[in-house]
Amino acid sequence: MSDSEDDSNLPPQQECLERCKQFAELTGTDRALAMFYLQDREWDLQRSVNDYFESMGKACGSDDDVQVISPPETTAVNDTEPHRLRLLSWNIDGLDKLNQESRTKAVYEKIKAENPHVVFLQEVIPPIEVMIRGYCSDYKFLSGYVHGSFQYYSAILLKKDFLTKFDSADIIQFPGSVMGRNLLIAKATIKGINFSFMTAHLESCKEHSKERVEQLKSAFKKMKEFEKDRTVIFGGDLNLRDKEVAKLPENIYDLWEVTGKRPEAKFTWDMNRNDNKEFGGDFKPKLRFDRLYIKHSIPPTVKPVYFELVGIERLKTCQRFASDHWGLLTHYDKV
Numbered sequence: 361m362s363d364s365e366d367d368s369n370l371p372p373q374q375e376c377l378e379r380c381k382q383f384a385e386l387t388g389t390d391r392a393l394a395m396f397y398l399q400d401r402e403w404d405l406q407r408s409v410n411d412y413f414e415s416m417g418k419a420c421g422s423d424d425d426v427q428v429i430s431p432p433e434t435t436a437v438n439d440t441e442p443h444r445l446r447l448l449s450w451n452i453d454g455l456d457k458l459n460q461e462s463r464t465k466a467v468y469e470k471i472k473a474e475n476p477h478v479v480f481l482q483e484v485i486p487p488i489e490v491m492i493r494g495y496c497s498d499y500k501f502l503s504g505y506v507h508g509s510f511q512y513y514s515a516i517l518l519k520k521d522f523l524t525k526f527d528s529a530d531i532i533q534f535p536g537s538v539m540g541r542n543l544l545i546a547k548a549t550i551k552g553i554n555f556s557f558m559t560a561h562l563e564s565c566k567e568h569s570k571e572r573v574e575q576l577k578s579a580f581k582k583m584k585e586f587e588k589d590r591t592v593i594f595g596g597d598l599n600l601r602d603k604e605v606a607k608l609p610e611n612i613y614d615l616w617e618v619t620g621k622r623p624e625a626k627f628t629w630d631m632n633r634n635d636n637k638e639f640g641g642d643f644k645p646k647l648r649f650d651r652l653y654i655k656h657s658i659p660p661t662v663k664p665v666y667f668e669l670v671g672i673e674r675l676k677t678c679q680r681f682a683s684d685h686w687g688l689l690t691h692y693d694k695v
Contacts, residue, residue, distance in 0.1 A: 450687030468495035510540035595652030666691035
């Protein structure tokens, strides 16, 4: 989707609505995604539908049937770092429509450059999901979208190679959420190590602190329920203030803290450094909204060794950042 739009080929409003409806019916999606595809393809319905199925790993047959073409679940790779695993977590600010395509491409380029085995994403929306699926075809995409809920959600990406075996996925709704928030869980084995991965976008805003803390307690409780032979990593845009998590449960550790508490890697939402969002007045807040936690297996199977912020480079295409949040990149060594 380009950052500027040409309305010269725009059909009448009623026709636009009808084509959105037809697209949604043909693809089993919704009108928000239909609008994205049709606007970007001069309102050509057939081309939009074909491009959608192609991007989802499908092709339209000549008899109008849809034939599913599944990409290989595993790819042979030469593991040049047999001792190392990497996980990236990032709120990619899908609600910001400005420069959306170039910013999403920057997220993909960072994923490609860092080559993480696991990616947590927050604030995904359907058009961005389509782009990420297309860019990151070598990852299995697990969506936290629940039909009828808010149009932004979390996702987990797992590398598709012979070193990774996907086991199962689950979504647990936070019952007290007024923002449709949930906990997305994936169980997988990577390099012979059993993992449970959990990501969430906890309740936003200062006034929802009580609900946010309840959601955090629920996530910590779930971490403790997994089998003892599993390493559990949980995190995402947790919207936390330090006072809301003054003391961690036993055997759960903050990955920023255990990797050295580097001050330059502390604040993930920093209005002093990141100007994607306008914030009036002289005071510019900086907070550690995005966090990652680990519960080790018994005996421990990995050691956290590195923690850094990503996405701190201003994009040449638009002179903005990929997101208003910095991403978190963590490294682990097998033990």
